[in-house]
Amino acid sequence: MAGLYVHFPFCASKCIYCDFYSRVRKDWTPYVEALLKELSDRKEFLKGVPPATLYFGGGTPSLLPVPALSRVADAVRETFGLSSCPAPNGHLPEEFTVEVNPDDVTLEKATALRAMGVSRISMGVQSFHDGHLRWMNRRHSAAQAIAAFETLRRSGFENVSIDLIFGFTGLSLPDWEADITQALALHPEHISCYQMMGRHADPDQEHCYRQYVLMQERLEAAGYLQYEISNFALPGRMSRHNSAYWARAPYLGIGAAAHSFDGNRLRCWNLADIDRYLSDRPGSSETLSDREVFEEKVMLALRTVRGLKLGDLLPEERRLLDKKALEELSRAGKLVCDGASIRIPKEELFVSDGIVARLFP
Ligand code: SF4
Structure with a gap:
């Protein structure tokens, strides 16, 4: 399975916490032309495999007028011949996600996105507390986020994900629980909860851990299955696009700062610079060594609740596993090794980085 990611910067x-490459500017018309050119130039990257998933991320794709987004979606379909092979659910590609911000969602826009073939919306909500939203420099209120969600439903979207943030300075446990309660009241198909990183992160990791556990308990009790460190979904509603990243499936990323992967050893990326993207589109690449491929397989798989299937490793890669570290981590309850797979138990996912670091000293 292959994926296609398009970055709208x-x-x-x-927002105060954001590390994604984006700029406050509106010259998307030449940018869209440059995207179409890159798509045409790099269509062979996926070696003839049409993308099963398409993801418009950013930045804020919903800031662009729908006709601009539609030009890119149409070009993707034409480039890969998708219009001639309807998917079972009628969507082409099978999962087509667009990231939106609540302040951009109108009934007209949501209906136009539906008509464009978008099957899944990922909405950045982050908090249902207006004070926290203002502090984050978000452009919407809690009421606007709730109204936007209802608008998405009214326009026919049956697969909506919302993002929340925890673990920042000043977030109390009751406030976080209220955020989760409000999210559950909307009953989205998917919820992503990210821990604040960087200078706004709460240094009290015990406090953050309590928020993480509370989130796991509340979401699982409401029928959401955790499938990755930060991701929860109703049955059958996992993000196929993001799951493919953790499975090291090939993907083509187009746009400034977008990354691509050939599913094997080659990773390449465009420079994070809109102007350079418009002029000469510089980028870089790296070819992973055997050791790096092995470590990446283990690290990405251990982000997921399913964990690493040993059958997904080559025999020579299985020999690279540090048996002593595996035994120690298993004895400490940090890993579950059952002979066929290795996984981090859910209650330890919060500290998964430290666990993986012990596997690769
Ligand atoms: S809207 Fe999204 S991409 Fe833009 S700054 Fe905020 S978090 Fe980052």
Whole structure:
């Protein structure tokens, strides 16, 4: 399975926590032309495999007018001949996600996105507390986020994900629980909860851990299955696009700062610079060594609740596993090794980075 990611690096303003490449500017018309050119130039990257998933991320794709987004979606379908092979659910590609911000969602826009073939919406909500939203420099209120969600439903979207953030300075446990309660009241198909990183992160990791566990308990009790460190979904509603990243499936990323992977050893990326993207589209690449491929397989798989299937490793890669570290981590309850797979138990996922670091000293 292959995926296609398109990066739209435009935002109306910058949120204080954001590390994604985006700029506060609106010159998307030449940018869309440059995207179409890159798509045409690099269509062979996926070696003739049409993308099963398409993801418009950013930045804020929803800032662009739908006709601009539609030009890119149409070009993807034409480039890969998708219009002649309807998917079972009627969507082409099978999962087509667009990231939106609540302040951009109108009934007209949501209906136009549906008509464009978008099957899944990922909406950045982050908090249902207006004070926290203002502090983050978000452009919407909690009421706007709730109204936007209802608008998405009214326009026919049956697969909506919302993002929340925890673990920042000043977030109390009751506030976080209220965020989760409000999210559950909307009953989205998918919820992503990210821990705040960087200078706004709460240094009290015990406090963050309590928030993480509370989130796991509340979401699982409501029928959401955790499938990755930060991701929960109703049955059958996992993000296929993001799951493919953790499975090291090939993907083509187009746009400034977008990354691509050939599913084997080659990783390449465009420079994070809109102007250079418009002029000469510089980028870089790296070819992974055997050791790097092995470590990447293990690290990405251990992000997931399913974990690493030993059958997914080559015999020579299985020999590279540090048996002593595996035994120690298993004895400490940090890993579950059952002979066929290795996984991090859910209650330890919060500290998964430290566990993986012990596997690769
Ligand atoms: S809207 Fe999204 S991409 Fe833009 S600054 Fe905020 S978090 Fe980052």
